[in-house]
Amino acid sequence: MKYISSSLSLMLLAALAGLAQSDFKRFAGAGGFNLGTGNPVRNEYPILLRLTEGGVVKNEIRLPMSAAAADQTVVEDGPRMRVGDPLRPSDARVYVSGEESSFVSTAFRQVSLPGQKAILIQQQGGFEHIKREHRLYAGQKGKLVLVWSASEGAGPTWSAADIVDADGDGTDEIILYQGFAHPSAAETLSVTAFAWNAAQGRFVKTVAPRSYSLQAGIYPTLAKARQARENAGECGANLWILRDPARGYCLAARTVRKQAAEEAVKMVRECFPAASFR
Amino acid sequence: MPDITDSVGETGTNKTHDVALVQAMLKTIKNAKGASYLTTNYDGVYGKNTKAAIIAFQTDNKTTSATGDTAGLVKTGGATITKLNDLLPADRKTMRIVDGMKTVYLEGDAAVAKAKADAVAADAELDAAFRTKISQLVNSMFATHKIVLSIAPQGGRRTFAQQAALSAAVTGAGPGESNHNFGMAVDIGFDGLKWLQGDGTVKTDDSWLNTLAKVKAAEFSKFWEVRNDIALKAPVSVFKTKKAGDLIHLQNFDDTAVSYGRSLATLLDTAGAFRWQAQAGSPNTYKTSMGGTKFFNVGTSKQVWAQNATITKAMLAEVKTAKEPLVGGKPKKVWKEADIKATDLADMKKTLKGEFETAEAKRATWKAVP
Numbered sequence: 001m002k003y004i005s006s007s008l009s010l011m012l013l014a015a016l017a018g019l020a021q022s023d024f025k026r027f028a029g030a031g032g033f034n035l036g037t038g039n040p041v042r043n044e045y046p047i048l049l050r051l052t053e054g055g056v057v058k059n060e061i062r063l064p065m066s067a068a069a070a071d072q073t074v075v076e077d078g079p080r081m082r083v084g085d086p087l088r089p090s091d092a093r094v095y096v097s098g099e100e101s102s103f104v105s106t107a108f109r110q111v112s113l114p115g116q117k118a119i120l121i122q123q124q125g126g127f128e129h130i131k132r133e134h135r136l137y138a139g140q141k142g143k144l145v146l147v148w149s150a151s152e153g154a155g156p157t158w159s160a161a162d163i164v165d166a167d168g169d170g171t172d173e174i175i176l177y178q179g180f181a182h183p184s185a186a187e188t189l190s191v192t193a194f195a196w197n198a199a200q201g202r203f204v205k206t207v208a209p210r211s212y213s214l215q216a217g218i219y220p221t222l223a224k225a226r227q228a229r230e231n232a233g234e235c236g237a238n239l240w241i242l243r244d245p246a247r248g249y250c251l252a253a254r255t256v257r258k259q260a261a262e263e264a265v266k267m268v269r270e271c272f273p274a275a276s277f278r
Numbered sequence: 279m280p281d282i283t284d285s286v287g288e289t290g291t292n293k294t295h296d297v298a299l300v301q302a303m304l305k306t307i308k309n310a311k312g313a314s315y316l317t318t319n320y321d322g323v324y325g326k327n328t329k330a331a332i333i334a335f336q337t338d339n340k341t342t343s344a345t346g347d348t349a350g351l352v353k354t355g356g357a358t359i360t361k362l363n364d365l366l367p368a369d370r371k372t373m374r375i376v377d378g379m380k381t382v383y384l385e386g387d388a389a390v391a392k393a394k395a396d397a398v399a400a401d402a403e404l405d406a407a408f409r410t411k412i413s414q415l416v417n418s419m420f421a422t423h424k425i426v427l428s429i430a431p432q433g434g435r436r437t438f439a440q441q442a443a444l445s446a447a448v449t450g451a452g453p454g455e456s457n458h459n460f461g462m463a464v465d466i467g468f469d470g471l472k473w474l475q476g477d478g479t480v481k482t483d484d485s486w487l488n489t490l491a492k493v494k495a496a497e498f499s500k501f502w503e504v505r506n507d508i509a510l511k512a513p514v515s516v517f518k519t520k521k522a523g524d525l526i527h528l529q530n531f532d533d534t535a536v537s538y539g540r541s542l543a544t545l546l547d548t549a550g551a552f553r554w555q556a557q558a559g560s561p562n563t564y565k566t567s568m569g570g571t572k573f574f575n576v577g578t579s580k581q582v583w584a585q586n587a588t589i590t591k592a593m594l595a596e597v598k599t600a601k602e603p604l605v606g607g608k609p610k611k612v613w614k615e616a617d618i619k620a621t622d623l624a625d626m627k628k629t630l631k632g633e634f635e636t637a638e639a640k641r642a643t644w645k646a647v648p
Binding site: 082096099100101102103126127128129130131151153154155156157158179180181182183184185226230233237 | 430431432433442443444445446447448449450451455456457458463465467484485486487488491492495498502519520523524525526527533536537538539558559560562584586
């Protein structure tokens with residue numbers, strides 16, 4: 001009887017282990033955070049974030065966008081799935097699946113916080129209209145706690161979240177770039193900074209560090225600025241048409257990373273020789 | 279006239295939308311000292327501040343009675359809601375709220391709504407059946423909620439050139455890859471919706487409700503749900519795109535199993551002189567025979583449109599060789615890279631763009647294919 005009972009227990013454990021494996025197909029992870037796809041729901045594979053400690057799964061959450069396939073392909077960060085600073089690729093790997101409307105990319109980067117681990121996840125999806133979601137989770141007492149997030153609204157929106165340690169104190173800040181490519185008016189581009197607030201246990205808005213403005217050209221009308229950017233093709237793809245009340249419309253970009261601005265201005269000078277940054 | 283669906287106040291039902299509406303009225307109407315009756319922002323939550331505001335208003339305007347509204351209670355059709363309506367400034371008489379929401383807005387203009395609906399119905403650039411449905415949506419939205427909808431800038435039929443000019447940051451669809459290019463989709467948003475901020479001041483929003491999104495994300499989403507309650511159900515019955523699409527976007531068909539790349543390649547293949555195939559990806563790339571027999575990858579639709587197709591002299595040499603008459607079973611001339619001039623490449627890039635232009639001219643024959 002004891003033998004049968006032990007066999008049953010072993011079978012049950014094996015079944016549970018098998019279930020756990022089929023429930024979560026890991027494709028990336030670091031520092032106790034693991035990303036994987038779960039069992040399909042209505043032909044979509046939920047992308048899951050797991051927090052593990054000592055090999056034990058402590059907590060799991062489902063990310064906003066689901067994948068079209070269980071397996072993800074790894075690609076380098078690039079202009080179409082830009083992670084972090086808007087003007088230069090990060091060293092993050094991007095995990096993609098699907099095509100057109102079902103295309104979803106997921107990238108993660110670790111964030112340094114005092115005494116705890118955190119991970120910033122960016123997802124991008126859509127075809128006709130591309131949308132991005134940013135989620136920053138901290139592992140706190142075996143739980144995944146959402147400590148910061150940003151989504152995009154309606155219309156021709158764009159956003160990017162960068163991780164910087166602006167004051168060099170070992171704790172990262174989040175820089176959120178948000179753009180709106182208005183189809184018939186000047187576009188907008190904002191830079192907002194968020195800093196860790198230990199008392200509140202989350203990131204809160206703070207004074208943004210110095211940002212560098214790359215200026216490629218000034219145009220008297222919106223139409224001329226649009227035409228100049230279109231003529232520049234890929235070379236001008238990162239530029240926004242911003243209203244300059246005194247001078248008209250400026251083809252510009254912003255970053256808080258001086259080196260990124262320096263590198264970007266060199267590239268932009270290929271199509272806008274007078275480009276500068278300040 | 280602003281009205282409540284149920285009672286608000288002490289022992290009242292206090293539905294969120296009723297509370298928000300009464301609060302917004304009490305925030306707008308001033309007492310004898312020129313101050314709003316409601317001293318805090320309106321938020322749809324009944325509490326002591328709302329109670330105090332109701333009682334103060336009732337006291338000043340003598341709207342309580344043994345058989346009607348009691349102190350602190352606003353009943354439907356009662357003296358208090360009637361007086362609140364009487365005292366609203368002329369430009370706030372059309373305050374309104376959707377059931378279940380907590381953002382008060384001002385009714386739109388009926389003439390504007392009709393003009394917008396008529397404009398959509400007359401827009402020959404949109405698919406005939408689709409524009410009828412969208413016009414119906416505009417009319418139904420106004421009839422139901424007194425909200426005016428209209429097509430956002432560049433939200434109707436887009437030319438291939440307009441599509442090409444869109445930033446890759448905001449759309450993955452190149453020229454010929456968007457259902458906007460074929461009059462099968464619209465970005466239909468809110469036409470100058472005037473909504474009341476917490477302090478009672480009026481904000482006129484843009485098509486996308488960007489201002490509301492920044493301050494009341496949940497309410498922002500609900501306004502789109504309100505539109506979709508009409509748009510996605512019979513009799514309008516249009517569709518959202520498959521996933522991660524924009525809230526503003528509506529289209530004429532379910533694209534669950536549609537490949538826009540293959541749909542464009544099919545159109546190019548039938549409309550133009552060359553054979554075309556699509557290679558699904560992100561972005562899609564295209565292959566064409568360029569009049570020969572073998573297919574060559576020529577890049578994305580955006581690259582082809584910009585006359586930057588990824589063709590090489592070696593490809594053109596192969597194409598030209600394939601077109602040579604056969605002599606003894608072999609091409610009369612075998613072209614080499616060195617035989618191809620830069621102008622030949624430029625001419626072929628121009629011809630490939632011409633294939634897209636021909637496809638656009640014959641866009642009425644476009645079909646969504648899997």
